[in-house]
Amino acid sequence: SLSERLSGVFDRLRGRGALTEDDVRQAMREVRIALLEADVALPVVRDFVSKITEKAIGHNVLKSVTPGQQVVKIVYDALVEMLGSDTSDLNLAVNPPAVILMVGLQGSGKTTTSAKLGKKLKEKDHKKVLMASLDVHRPAAQEQLATLGQQADVPTLPIIAGQQPVEIAQRALTSARLQGYDVVILDTAGRLHIDQLLMDEMKAVADSSQPAETLLVVDALAGQDAVNIARSFSEQVDLTGVILTRMDGDARGGAALSMRAVTGKPIKFVGTSEKLDGLSPFHPDRVANRILGMGDIISLVEKASETIEKEDAEALAAKMAKGRFDFNDLKKQFSQMRRMGGMGALASMLPGVKQIKNAMANGQVDDRILVKMEAMIDSMTPKERIRPELINAKRKIRIAKGSGTTVQEINRLLKMHQEMSSAMKRLKKLGGIKGLMKMLGGGA
Ligand code: GDP
Numbered sequence: 001s002l003s004e005r006l007s008g009v010f011d012r013l014r015g016r017g018a019l020t021e022d023d024v025r026q027a028m029r030e031v032r033i034a035l036l037e038a039d040v041a042l043p044v045v046r047d048f049v050s051k052i053t054e055k056a057i058g059h060n061v062l063k064s065v066t067p068g069q070q071v072v073k074i075v076y077d078a079l080v081e082m083l084g085s086d087t088s089d090l091n092l093a094v095n096p097p098a099v100i101l102m103v104g105l106q107g108s109g110k111t112t113t114s115a116k117l118g119k120k121l122k123e124k125d126h127k128k129v130l131m132a133s134l135d136v137h138r139p140a141a142q143e144q145l146a147t148l149g150q151q152a153d154v155p156t157l158p159i160i161a162g163q164q165p166v167e168i169a170q171r172a173l174t175s176a177r178l179q180g181y182d183v184v185i186l187d188t189a190g191r192l193h194i195d196q197l198l199m200d201e202m203k204a205v206a207d208s209s210q211p212a213e214t215l216l217v218v219d220a221l222a223g224q225d226a227v228n229i230a231r232s233f234s235e236q237v238d239l240t241g242v243i244l245t246r247m248d249g250d251a252r253g254g255a256a257l258s259m260r261a262v263t264g265k266p267i268k269f270v271g272t273s274e275k276l277d278g279l280s281p282f283h284p285d286r287v288a289n290r291i292l293g294m295g296d297i298i299s300l301v302e303k304a305s306e307t308i309e310k311e312d313a314e315a316l317a318a319k320m321a322k323g324r325f326d327f328n329d330l331k332k333q334f335s336q337m338r339r340m341g342g343m344g345a346l347a348s349m350l351p352g353v354k355q356i357k358n359a360m361a362n363g364q365v366d367d368r369i370l371v372k373m374e375a376m377i378d379s380m381t382p383k384e385r386i387r388p389e390l391i392n393a394k395r396k397i398r399i400a401k402g403s404g405t406t407v408q409e410i411n412r413l414l415k416m417h418q419e420m421s422s423a424m425k426r427l428k429k430l431g432g433i434k435g436l437m438k439m440l441g442g443g444a
């Protein structure tokens, strides 16, 4: 993966006393391959790599005492810069009702994201929001939005059969004006492929409703396609921003990087689950961290501190900062994760939980695995929990028996712990949470 490849490169760089120009070029070759593997568009990769190479070579890295760290910082800074330097919220400062037009391919997550946005605007920004589906092509598409609207407690425009998208949009605007709505979210139809009919329909709606925000919804897993999608949509309408959905999946920073480079528009939100609260602001710094293979530790700590007692979160952060992370911590993590909405929501934020995530995607495991893993840890001796290397083949069999699991499952747990602690160690090398925060330009 991109993360592994990059962190491998940086580990090697970090171990060196001094870097030669060749070292830098060598590292950049790997960065380039990794970005390509992650489906970042070729021109974007070229641009990025040449920018960094120049900086890394020209920037006294060669003479620096800690060249590895400097290169990491240069790559990190360039990533953040390219991803956009800060969070950017919606811009709805127009005469109400402010229209938000959702565009994108079928299945990208427009309807779900419309409802997520409606819910957020209502609950967090205290806006009066009306939603309307303009999808007259897919059967039951309008009903889908109505159902989601009910779940989000956000009203939707009553459905009238036979109306065309522009008519529906006008009816939504009229209703909104009459009833004093602040925001109207227009959810458009998508096609499986980019076609001119889709584009014309979308342009007609955009012309007649003058949106304050036109948001392109793109599946973060769309890979190389994301670039073509971005290009064709931005050629046809004035996009104001991008929303990347399914960042909870096999989250690759790569998609974010090319979307941003191709559209030149900020990524405003990311979708982090199928549920209606699965929408987060886009944090370039966090995505850069993900790309560098440190997991989304800041998000994790933040989320943890929202949900669990503050001391617990601080203790966890301190452990992370020290690069120490034993089975007692892992067990605590599991019970916290269960309280915080289960694996799905959190797996992607924790470094090194990839196997479990993949298994979940294949439908092999669910939140019950947390209970199981806690049972495995319970069957270890206190010493083993602190020093997992004590667990030999014989002990594995005992632990499996004691917890009603298999040796294979014990091995999986051990591997996961190992990956997590090496991620923590990588974090430590960068100066822990505090160092990371400093690098991010904030306080901690
Ligand atoms: P549309 O055709 O663009 O309107 O796409 P939908 O909103 O109908 O979404 C298609 C599928 O993607 C649905 O099953 C959604 O639940 C799912 N989906 C949308 N956003 C996300 C997300 O951020 N994460 C995950 N895991 N699933 C999502």
Ligand code: MG
Residues within 6 Å of the ligand: 110, 111, 112, 135, 141, 188, 189, 190
């Ligand atoms: Mg839809």
